[in-house]
Amino acid sequence: MIPFLDLKEINAQYQQQLKEACSRVIDSGWYIMGNELEAFETEFAAYCGTRFAVGVANGLDALTLTLRAWKELGKLQAGDEVIVPANTYIASILAITENSLTPVLVEPDEDTYNLCPFKTKAAITSKTKAILPVHLYGLISPMPELMDIAAKHDLLVLEDCAQSHGAQINDKKCGNWGHAAGFSFYPGKNLGALGDAGAVTTNDPELASILKALRNYGSHKKYENSYQGVNSRLDEIQAAMLSIKLKYLDAETEQRRKVAQAYLTKIINPLIKLPRVEKQGAHVWHLFTIEVDNRDNLVSFLNEQGIQTLVHYPIPPHTQKAYEGFFEGEYPITEKIHKNILSLPLSPIMGSKEVDAVVIALNCYK
Ligand SMILES: *Cc1c(COP(=O)(O)O)cnc(C)c1O
Numbered sequence: 001m002i003p004f005l006d007l008k009e010i011n012a013q014y015q016q017q018l019k020e021a022c023s024r025v026i027d028s029g030w031y032i033m034g035n036e037l038e039a040f041e042t043e044f045a046a047y048c049g050t051r052f053a054v055g056v057a058n059g060l061d062a063l064t065l066t067l068r069a070w071k072e073l074g075k076l077q078a079g080d081e082v083i084v085p086a087n088t089y090i091a092s093i094l095a096i097t098e099n100s101l102t103p104v105l106v107e108p109d110e111d112t113y114n115l116c117p118f119k120t121k122a123a124i125t126s127k128t129k130a131i132l133p134v135h136l137y138g139l140i141s142p143m144p145e146l147m148d149i150a151a152k153h154d155l156l157v158l159e160d161c162a163q164s165h166g167a168q169i170n171d172k173k174c175g176n177w178g179h180a181a182g183f184s185f186y187p188g189k190n191l192g193a194l195g196d197a198g199a200v201t202t203n204d205p206e207l208a209s210i211l212k213a214l215r216n217y218g219s220h221k222k223y224e225n226s227y228q229g230v231n232s233r234l235d236e237i238q239a240a241m242l243s244i245k246l247k248y249l250d251a252e253t254e255q256r257r258k259v260a261q262a263y264l265t266k267i268i269n270p271l272i273k274l275p276r277v278e279k280q281g282a283h284v285w286h287l288f289t290i291e292v293d294n295r296d297n298l299v300s301f302l303n304e305q306g307i308q309t310l311v312h313y314p315i316p317p318h319t320q321k322a323y324e325g326f327f328e329g330e331y332p333i334t335e336k337i338h339k340n341i342l343s344l345p346l347s348p349i350m351g352s353k354e355v356d357a358v359v360i361a362l363n364c365y366k
Contacts, residue, residue, distance in 0.1 A: 002354050004308040005347050007187055010252075011194065013349070014244055018194070021240040028236075033216070036239040041199070043246055044183075047166075048175040050201040052208035055234030056215050059162040059184020062198040063095035063132075065232060066158055066180045069210040070130075071099060072227055075156060080129035085115050086334040088134040090317045092160045095182070096132065097323075104128065105318055105326075107333040111276040113137060113289070117145035124149075130156040135164030135174050137312070138190065138256075138286035139278060143169055143177035158182065161201075163286040165191040166253050169279075175201040185242055190256070190286050191249050193238040252348035256285040259346050259355055263288055266359040271366075273340075287312055290362075291340040298342065298365060305361045310343045 011018065025036060037055050045053035056062050070076040078100035084092050086105035096103040106123045109116040113136045120131060131150055133141040141159075150157045157178035161167075165183065167174045175181035185197035200211055210227070213220045218229025264277055273291040289312065292298050302309055316338045318326035329335070344358055 001306045002308060002345050002357060004310050004343070004345050005188060006349065007192070009349050010192075010347060014248065017244045018241055021244055022237060025236045025240050031236050032233055034236050036236040036243070037234055040234075040239040040243045040246070043243055044199055045201060047246060047249070048173050048181075048201045050176050051203045052201065052205065054200045054202075054208055054211040054215065055239060056198045056200065056211070057232040057234060058196040059160075059182055059186060059189075059198040060091045060095060061215070061230070061232040062182030062184065062200045063092060063158065063160060064098050065211055065214050065230070066182060066200050066202075066207070067095055067099045067101060067130075069207055069214055070156060072210055072214075073206065076101065076129050079127070081125060081127040082130045082132055083115070083120055083123050083128060084132040085113075085134050085136070086318060086331040087113060087316060087337050088136060088160065089162070089313060090320060090322070091162070091184075092132055092134050093317050093323070101130075102127070105331060105334075107331055108136075108337070110333055110337075112139060112141075112278075113275075113337065114139060114141040115146065117142055117149060120146060121149050124153055124155075128153065128155060130158060132158050132160060133178070134160040134162075135167055137275070137289055138164050138167060138284040139275075140164055140167040140169055140174045140177075140282050143172075143174070147177060156180075162186075162189060162198075164284055165189065166249055167284045168281045171281075176203070179204060180207055185238070190253065190284055191242065191245055193245070194241050195238050197234045197238040197242060199234065253284045255348035255350075256346060257283075259350050260285040260288050262352070262355045263344065263346075263359065266356075267362050269363050269365060272362060285346060287343045288346045289341050289343050291337070292342060293340060295340055295342055301365055302358075302361055305357070307358055307361055308345060311341060312343050313341075314338060 159178040159181035162184035180202040185193040214229040215232045218227030
């Protein structure tokens with residue numbers, strides 16, 4: 001069996017260090033908002049190249065609390081429009097609607113699955129106040145162009161980096177392009193904790209400061225509350241796990257790139273559309289997605305060969321029951337992607353034998 005992603009095996013590589021760090025935190029008697037979190041925030045900001053990283057409980061909160069902080073700062077208000085790719089994972093959109101902002105769904109580029117400058121520009125109205133580019137599957141969006149558009153129209157940019165830790169353009173990493181960025185450290189992400197965790201990166205000291213209050217009941221100082229905040233903290237054990245995993249992130253990304261490169265060069269089947277080859281550095285291959293008609297056929301064919309695949313994602317946000325006011329057929333590119341997309345096994349510990357088995361199976365598929 002070739003698993004889609006074997007988290008147990010991935011973390012087993014570091015088990016000694018992870019267990020030692022766990023013991024250290026247990027023995028410290030201090031479990032929330034302490035040295036481990038501060039250390040990880042410093043390390044992660046340095047990794048991204050930003051002035052600040054603020055740890056929160058998960059990726060959804062990273063996005064939600066950033067938009068909330070901009071409301072507190074008077075930069076956004078209820079009803080403002082936020083441009084977001086229609087084919088994103090629903091969390092990007094939940095962060096917008098949770099803040100009573102209006103998501104404006106924009107069709108992605110068919111080859112990169114990300115926002116493109118042309119369609120983004122076309123979606124801007126007098127109510128548009130922000131753009132939320134999602135670096136889907138690990139490929140960074142065209143940030144230089146999107147930042148130009150944002151500057152011209154005085155828009156805020158919040159990057160959704162939940163799938164793209166370390167992806168970069170011109171040596172500048174994701175998380176350092178927009179005015180702020182939300183990261184998830186859900187266990188299956190490229191930088192994964194051993195539980196839920198997330199962070200916001202930014203170069204804006206005022207934003208970082210408000211976020212630090214919002215995640216902790218709206219409080220900068222114990223028992224004094226400046227905002228109606230929430231409880232969304234990144235606890236010490238997870239911060240300690242992340243400090244260890246962060247040291248190996250770039251090496252793991254290189255392993256992911258090797259697998260992806262093998263898939264890109266060796267899969268030759270006209271029935272299968274491969275992802276577009278990108279400039280070195282732009283893609284961190286959180287997922288290797290192909291497109292195929294009659295996806296169910298291929299899924300069961302691969303399953304028979306012992307190859308596990310997943311679909312990211314089967315139902316587009318605008319046709320989910322959670323959201324009303326959209327209709328099927330409204331976003332045809334998005335709907336086609338959701339119908340045809342399929343993620344192949346890919347992990348930093350996948351061996352060449354496994355990669356070749358996937359390649360052979362796909363090349364045999366008729
Ligand atoms: C995983 C993910 C999130 C949410 O992160 P959580 O930590 O699970 O809350 C947001 N956006 C995208 C694109 C994601 O893949």
